[in-house]
Amino acid sequence: MQNSKVKKVVIAGGGTAGWVAAAGLSKQLGKLVEVVLVESEQIGTVGVGEATIPPMRVFHSLLGIDEQEFMRATEATFKLGILFKNWGQIGDEYIHPFGTTGQGSYLADFQHFWLHGQSKGINQAYGEYSLEVQAAKANKFVVHKGGKINFAYHLDATRYAQYLRQFSERLGTKRIEGKIKQVQQHPNGYIKALQMESGELVEGDLFIDCTGFAGLLIDKTLKVPFEDWGHWLPCNSAIAIQTESVGPANPYVTCTAHNAGWQWHIPLQHRVGNGNVFCGEFMSDDQAKQHLLNNVQGKVLTEPRVIKYKTGRRQQFWAKNCVALGLSSGFVEPLESTSIYLFMNGIIRLMRLFPFDGVTEPLMNEYNQQSIDELENVRDFIILHYHATEREDSEFWRYCKNMSVPDSLSHRMDLFRQNGTVQLGEKEMFRLESWAHVMIGQRLIPEQYHKIFNTMSDQELTGYLANIRNQITEVVNKLPTHQDFINQYCKAS
Numbered sequence: 405m406q407n408s409k410v411k412k413v414v415i416a417g418g419g420t421a422g423w424v425a426a427a428g429l430s431k432q433l434g435k436l437v438e439v440v441l442v443e444s445e446q447i448g449t450v451g452v453g454e455a456t457i458p459p460m461r462v463f464h465s466l467l468g469i470d471e472q473e474f475m476r477a478t479e480a481t482f483k484l485g486i487l488f489k490n491w492g493q494i495g496d497e498y499i500h501p502f503g504t505t506g507q508g509s510y511l512a513d514f515q516h517f518w519l520h521g522q523s524k525g526i527n528q529a530y531g532e533y534s535l536e537v538q539a540a541k542a543n544k545f546v547v548h549k550g551g552k553i554n555f556a557y558h559l560d561a562t563r564y565a566q567y568l569r570q571f572s573e574r575l576g577t578k579r580i581e582g583k584i585k586q587v588q589q590h591p592n593g594y595i596k597a598l599q600m601e602s603g604e605l606v607e608g609d610l611f612i613d614c615t616g617f618a619g620l621l622i623d624k625t626l627k628v629p630f631e632d633w634g635h636w637l638p639c640n641s642a643i644a645i646q647t648e649s650v651g652p653a654n655p656y657v658t659c660t661a662h663n664a665g666w667q668w669h670i671p672l673q674h675r676v677g678n679g680n681v682f683c684g685e686f687m688s689d690d691q692a693k694q695h696l697l698n699n700v701q702g703k704v705l706t707e708p709r710v711i712k713y714k715t716g717r718r719q720q721f722w723a724k725n726c727v728a729l730g731l732s733s734g735f736v737e738p739l740e741s742t743s744i745y746l747f748m749n750g751i752i753r754l755m756r757l758f759p760f761d762g763v764t765e766p767l768m769n770e771y772n773q774q775s776i777d778e779l780e781n782v783r784d785f786i787i788l789h790y791h792a793t794e795r796e797d798s799e800f801w802r803y804c805k806n807m808s809v810p811d812s813l814s815h816r817m818d819l820f821r822q823n824g825t826v827q828l829g830e831k832e833m834f835r836l837e838s839w840a841h842v843m844i845g846q847r848l849i850p851e852q853y854h855k856i857f858n859t860m861s862d863q864e865l866t867g868y869l870a871n872i873r874n875q876i877t878e879v880v881n882k883l884p885t886h887q888d889f890i891n892q893y894c895k896a897s
C-alpha cells in the first residue's frame with residue numbers, strides 16, 4: 405500500500421469522463437488537493453454519449469450548476485424516457501419512462517393492480533398509468549421545481565465536455581495539452597508520473613484513468629484484466645452520424661431494433677444524434693452504415709464514424725494508485741444511457757472514500773465492490789432488453805432469445821413471470837417501474853399476481869384505476885409542448 409498522503413490528483417484524458425472527474429474534484433475537494441488534467445486534442449474524444457438518466461441532476465446540484473445555463477451551453481433537450489420499437493416483436497412499441505407508475509400498496513406494487521385490472525377486462529396499457537409516458541406521447545414537458553415529472557437530458561457531448569472544462573478551470577483545475585508518451589511507475593508498481601511527448605513529466609499521488617478505450621493506465625500499464633461480457637451483450641460496433649432537425653424535438657430517445665442490433669435517435673436543440681449499434685458477426689460495417697443512412701431524416705451533417713468496442717468490465721476499477729473512470733473501466737451498452745451516470749457516481753464514490761492519508765486496501769476494496777455491484781445490476785437490466793423477446797426472425801435475435809443469462813437475471817425474470825413480483829437491492833439504479841415497464845413492454849407478462857386485490861370490488865378497482873388515468877390526463881392537458889417550453893426556458897436572459 406502507499407502511505408504517502410494524496411495531495412495531487414492527475415486525470416489522464418479529457419473526454420466527458422475526465423472533465424466530469426475534474427469538475428467534481430475541483431468543486432468538492434479543490435481546497436484540499438491539486439487537480440491536473442492531461443488531454444490531447446490530436447487524439448480527440450469518442451464524441452458520442454448524448455442521452456442521460458435523472459441522477460445526472462443530483463450531480464449537477466452537487467456542482468451548483470444552473471440548469472438553464474447548462475442547457476443553453478450544451479444545446480440540451482429534456483428526456484422523459486426511451487421509446488423502444490420492435491424489441492418484443494416487430495411492430496411492438498413501448499416507452500420505458502422515468503418516474504413512478506400508478507400507486508401500489510404496502511403488500512403489492514402497482515403492476516399487481518394493473519394485472520388484476522387486465523384480468524377484469526380493463527385493457528389500458530401499463531404506460532397509461534405513467535405521467536412521463538403520457539407527456540412523452542403528447543410531446544409535452546415542463547420543469548416543476550421540486551418536481552412532479554422525473555426527467556433527464558439529451559445533450560451535445562462535445563459541448564458538455566467544453567462546458568465542464570470551463571467550470572473546472574475556473575475552480576483551479578490545471579489543464580495540460582499533449583500526448584502521453586509513457587507512464588512511469590515506482591518500484592512497487594504504483595504510478596509515479598505521465599511522461600508527455602513534449603518531455604514534460606506530470607507527477608501525481610493519485611491518477612484517474614479517463615483515456616477511454618485506450619486504457620493507458622489501468623490496462624496498458626497496470627494490466628488489470630478485462631472481464632468480457634460479449635456472450636451476454638453481443639453488440640460490439642456502432643456507427644454515429646449527426647443530422648439536421650426536421651421538426652420539434654421529442655422529449656425522449658427512440659431505440660429501434662433491427663435484425664442485428666438497434667438504432668438510436670436523440671433530438672437536441674440544434675441537431676439530431678443518430679447511431680446504429682450492431683453485432684459485427686451478423687452485420688458488416690458497410691451494411692450497418694447503409695442501414696443507418698436509409699433510416700435517418702434530415703440532411704446528414706457528419707461523416708459516418710465506426711466505433712468498435714467490447715462489452716465488459718475491468719476486474720478492478722481501482723488498482724494501486726489508479727482509478728479508472730469512463731470507457732477505460734468498462735462498457736455495457738449505450739441502450740439505457742448509463743455510462744455518464746456510472747462515472748458521475750464513480751467520482752462521487754471516490755470522493756466519499758477519498759484516500760487523503762494514502763491508498764489502503766479497505767478503501768480500494770470497498771470502492772471496487774460498490775462499483776462492481778452497481779455495474780452488474782445495470783448489466784442485467786440491459787441484457788433483459790435483448791433476452792426478453794419473442795423475435796426469431798434473424799440469427800442475432802435467435803441467439804439473444806436462447807442465450808443463457810446471469811443467474812441474477814434469470815431469477816428476476818422467473819419471479820416476475822410466475823407471480824409479477826420484482827425484488828430489488830436497496831442501491832439499484834433501475835427501480836421497480838423500470839423493470840416492470842421493460843418486462844411488460846417486451847411481452848413478459850406474469851402468470852399470477854398478488855391476491856390482495858381480489859378483496860376489492862370490481863367497481864372499486866375500476867374507479868381506482870380510472871382515477872389515476874384521469875389525474876394524469878388532467879396534468880398532461882395543461883403542459884406546454886416540449887419545444888415551446890425549451891424555446892422559452894433556454895432563451896438568453
Ligand code: FAD
Nearest residue numbers: 417418419421449450453455584615616730731738743744
Ligand atoms: P473518451 O471520450 O474517448 O476520452 C478519452 C480522452 O483521453 C480524450 O481526451 C483523449 O484525448 C485522451 N487520451 C487518450 N489517449 C491519450 C494519450 N496517449 N495522451 C493524452 N490523452 C489521451 N453514455 C451515455 O451516458 N449515454 C449515451 O447515450 C451513450 N452513448 C454511447 C454510444 C456509443 C456508441 C458509445 C461507444 C458510448 C456511448 N456512451 C454513452 C458512453 C460515453 O460516450 C462515454 O462513457 C463518455 O463519452 C466518456 O468517454 P471517456 O471520457 O471515457 O473517453
